[in-house]
Every structure is written in C-alpha cells, then in structure tokens.
Amino acid sequence: MSNETASGSWHVGAESLRSWVDGDAGSLVSVSVEQHVLKCAHCRDQVAALVPESIRPPWDDVLAAIEVPRPGLAHRLFVRLGLSESDAKVASTAPTLRVAWLLATMGVLLFVVLTAVLAQEGGLGLFLMIAPLIPVTGVAVAYGPSSDPSYETVVAAPFAMVRLILLRTLSVLVTSVPLVVITGLVLPTSPIVAVAWLLPAAGFIAVVLTASNWVDPTHAAAAVGVAWVALVSWAVRIDDPLAVFAPVAMGAYVVLLVVAILAQLYRLFGSTPSWRLH
Amino acid sequence: MEDRTGRPDDELLRAVADGDTGALRVLYDRHSPWLTVRLVRRCNDRGVVAEVVQDTFVAVWQGAGRYRGEGEVAGWLWGVAIRRLVSRLRSRGRSVEVPFADVTVGSDVSVEERVLAGVEYGDAGAALARLSPEMRAVVQATVLDGLSTREAGRLLGVPRGTVKTRLHRAKAQLRRELVEGSA
Numbered sequence: 001m002s003n004e005t006a007s008g009s010w011h012v013g014a015e016s017l018r019s020w021v022d023g024d025a026g027s028l029v030s031v032s033v034e035q036h037v038l039k040c041a042h043c044r045d046q047v048a049a050l051v052p053e054s055i056r057p058p059w060d061d062v063l064a065a066i067e068v069p070r071p072g073l074a075h076r077l078f079v080r081l082g083l084s085e086s087d088a089k090v091a092s093t094a095p096t097l098r099v100a101w102l103l104a105t106m107g108v109l110l111f112v113v114l115t116a117v118l119a120q121e122g123g124l125g126l127f128l129m130i131a132p133l134i135p136v137t138g139v140a141v142a143y144g145p146s147s148d149p150s151y152e153t154v155v156a157a158p159f160a161m162v163r164l165i166l167l168r169t170l171s172v173l174v175t176s177v178p179l180v181v182i183t184g185l186v187l188p189t190s191p192i193v194a195v196a197w198l199l200p201a202a203g204f205i206a207v208v209l210t211a212s213n214w215v216d217p218t219h220a221a222a223a224v225g226v227a228w229v230a231l232v233s234w235a236v237r238i239d240d241p242l243a244v245f246a247p248v249a250m251g252a253y254v255v256l257l258v259v260a261i262l263a264q265l266y267r268l269f270g271s272t273p274s275w276r277l278h
Numbered sequence: 279m280e281d282r283t284g285r286p287d288d289e290l291l292r293a294v295a296d297g298d299t300g301a302l303r304v305l306y307d308r309h310s311p312w313l314t315v316r317l318v319r320r321c322n323d324r325g326v327v328a329e330v331v332q333d334t335f336v337a338v339w340q341g342a343g344r345y346r347g348e349g350e351v352a353g354w355l356w357g358v359a360i361r362r363l364v365s366r367l368r369s370r371g372r373s374v375e376v377p378f379a380d381v382t383v384g385s386d387v388s389v390e391e392r393v394l395a396g397v398e399y400g401d402a403g404a405a406l407a408r409l410s411p412e413m414r415a416v417v418q419a420t421v422l423d424g425l426s427t428r429e430a431g432r433l434l435g436v437p438r439g440t441v442k443t444r445l446h447r448a449k450a451q452l453r454r455e456l457v458e459g460s461a
Contacts, residue, residue, distance in 0.1 A: 027414070031418075034316055038353050044311070047311050048311040050311075055315075056314050059303060059307075062306060063299065066336050
C-alpha cells in the first residue's frame with residue numbers, strides 16, 4: 001500500500017490513495033492515509049488530482065461568502081442577548097439605531113441641559129416637553145413606509161408585523177430612554193422628574209402603536225407631540241411646569257396606556273391596516 | 279497566482295490574515311480536496327460536506343490570525359473543519375454514523391501516541407480493528423479527529439458520559455493489547 005520515492009520519504013501508494021478518495025478503503029487504510037495526508041503536501045496534491053471538481057464547493061461560492069459584510073455592532077449585541085439571527089437583523093435595522101439618530105438625540109438633550117444651566121426655569125419646561133417625545137418619535141419612525149429603509153423587504157418577508165414592531169420598539173427604548181433619564185438626573189431639579197416622564201411616554205408610545213393600525217405612525221406621533229407640547233406650554237404659562245405630573249394627569253396617562261393596550265389587543269388578530277397595503 | 283503557489287502554508291495564512299483573497303484561493307486549492315474527502319467519510323451527505331468546506335474557508339478568512347504558527351496548517355484546518363461539521367449537524371438536529379477514522383493528540387498521550395505510531399506501521403491496526411464499532415467511532419472522533427468528548431458526543435449523537443465511558447474502555451483495551459501485549 002505504500003512505496004518509497006526517490007527522495008526517500010514515505011508516500012501513500014496510488015492505489016490506496018484512490019481507494020480512500022473513492023470511499024472504498026478499509027478503516028485501517030483510511031486512518032493511515034488520513035494521518036499521513038495531514039503532514040504530506042505531496043500526497044495532498046495527489047489527492048487533489050484524484051478528486052473531481054464537482055465534489056467541492058465552487059471557489060466563487062466561497063468568495064461570495066467571505067465578501068458578505070460582517071453584521072453590525074447592534075446586530076451582534078442583540079444576538080449576544082439571545083435574539084435569533086432574523087430577530088436581531090430586524091431589530092438592528094431600526095433607523096433609531098443609526099449613529100446619526102443617536103447623535104441627534106444627544107444633540108437635542110445637550111441643548112436642553114444648556115438651556116437649563118443658562119435659564120433654570122425654561123430648562124425644566126423644555127426638558128418636560130422633549131423627554132417623552134424622543135422615544136415616541138423613535139418608535140414612530142422605527143417602522144412604516146415613510147421612514148424604514150428595510151420596510152419593503154420586511155413586508156415581503158414571512159415575519160409577523162407585530163413581532164417586528166415590538167422588536168423595533170424595544171430597540172428604540174433601549175437606546176433613547178437611558179440617555180433621557182441621564183439628562184434628567186443632570187438637570188438641577190428633583191430626581192423624580194428624571195423618571196416621571198416615563199409614564200406619559202409609555203402612554204404615548206402605546207397610542208402611537210395602536211394608532212398605527214389605522215394611520216401612518218409618524219402622523220400619530222405628530223398629533224401626540226402637538227398635544228403634549230400644548231399641555232406643557234400651558235403648565236409653564238401658569239408657572240407650574242410640574243403640573244403635568246399632578247396626580248390627575250398621571251391618572252390620565254395610565255388610562256391612556258391601558259386603553260391603547262386594550263385597543264391594540266383587540267386589533268391584533270384583525271385585518272391588515274390599509275396603509276400597509278400601499 | 280503562479281508565484282504564490284510555491285509559498286508555504288503558514289506564510290499564506292499570514293497573508294490571509296492581512297486580507298489577501300489570492301492567498302486564501304491557493305490554500306483552498308491545496309487543501310479543500312482532501313478536506314472534502316475526509317469529511318465525506320464522516321458524513322455521507324455531500325451537500326452538508328460542501329457547506330462545511332465552504333464554512334471552513336470562511337472561518338479561515340475571518341480567523342486566520344488565530345493560527346499560532348504551531349504545527350501543520352493542514353492539522354489546524356482539519357480542526358476547524360471537523361468542528362464546523364459538528365456545529366452544522368447540531369444545528370440541523372442530526373448526528374451521523376461515523377464509519378471509522380482519525381486524529382490529534384488528546385490527554386492520555388502515551389496510549390494515543392502509541393496508537394498513532396502504530397497506525398503508521400500497522401501494529402495498532404489490528405488492535406483498532408478488534409474494537410467494537412461504537413468504541414472505534416469514539417476513538418476516531420476523539421483520538422484521531424481531535425474532538426473533545428462533548429463535541430464527539432454531538433457528532434455521534436450520544437451523551438457525553440457515554441463517549442467518556444466508551445473511550446475509557448477502548449483505551450484500556452488498546453493499552454492491554456499494545457503496551458502490555460508487546461512488553
């Protein structure tokens with residue numbers, strides 16, 4: 001099964017090599033050949049000459065596979081956190097996970113802090129106005145035909161819309177809420193304010209999500225935004241910005257949240273909303 | 279391309295780590311044939327094997343920097359390939375019947391080296407042949423293919439504990455026949 005070459009080193013005989021390549025070799029010959037091939041470039045070349053081209057994947061396939069871009073940081077983070085590949089892909093393509101969005105959010109919050117430092121009263125009002133609207137806007141542009149570049153692809157994919165929306169909303173909350181909370185803590189005001197806005201924000205997000213069954217989410221967010229800005233403006237005008245967190249108001253946000261969630265649950269198994277069909 | 283073909287494998291691997299697809303091509307031409315043949319002997323689904331070979335070279339492309347320059351590049355490639363096979367089969371929820379097979383060095387060096395040396399000259403062949411098929415498959419996956427007991431269990435579709443037990447028995451039998459028998 002073997003022969004001595006002119007160089008004096010041992011090589012597998014042509015017959016053994018061929019029987020191994022063809023899968024006819026007995027187990028002992030196979031073990032022997034496989035051990036030898038690991039260390040012998042000459043015999044590897046002999047194998048290459050015997051193996052039909054069709055048995056290996058084409059080089060072009062390998063080349064195509066290595067040229068696929070590596071998944072982004074957010075994608076890998078989501079996979080690390082236990083999301084499946086497809087979920088991670090869908091969640092990480094949210095517009096709000098882009099650097100530009102994060103920079104814009106930080107820019108707005110920096111402006112709020114500067115205002116608060118320079119003119120204390122106005123700073124609080126501005127923070128109250130902006131804080132809940134950041135995640136609300138994020139959710140509104142996280143999906144839908146007007147803002148999501150992967151919208152067409154996702155609509156065509158066998159992927160539940162509700163799942164998409166929840167994943168995107170989650171990724172918005174993960175990125176924007178901590179930034180806003182930190183900003184609230186930096187402001188020279190009660191630390192309660194830094195978290196109290198979360199309740200109206202939750203109510204508004206629920207409203208936007210539920211409204212998206214009938215209208216484009218960006219329109220819903222615009223309407224909610226205008227209402228909130230009007231409310232805070234009124235509170236600032238009566239010199240009590242924190243009136244927006246008065247017990248009555250907080251109760252109203254809870255009602256908003258509960259009603260929106262109930263409406264969403266009712267709609268969940270209903271027909272496809274008209275704007276998604278366009 | 280011609281001027282590259284004379285370059286040694288480890289040099290090519292360093293070039294791959296620097297992003298040279300030409301070097302990967304040469305490695306692919308040199309090593310994919312025997313890797314494919316050897317993998318086909320572990321898994322008789324050629325479609326799966328083709329995917330595994332492709333996965334292997336993609337992994338080499340991404341992880342060429344991890345080769346530490348110790349030992350044969352061919353052995354390192356096999357280590358990558360057999361693990362790709364294990365993970366691909368596991369993700370499909372399948373295992374394979376391993377006919378018989380082959381190596382890297384594990385923990386019990388004396389017996390394994392004895393087996394490897396014996397394989398080359400033939401005296402371990404008969405001893406291996408006398409092992410039961412289950413024990414041979416375990417010896418092949420661990421001693422010869424270089425898998426951990428956990429990986430071997432995944433490849434063979436048996437619990438890790440079973441792999442350990444069979445390996446222990448197989449080693450004892452081989453030791454009896456090779457070491458004590460020849461003393």
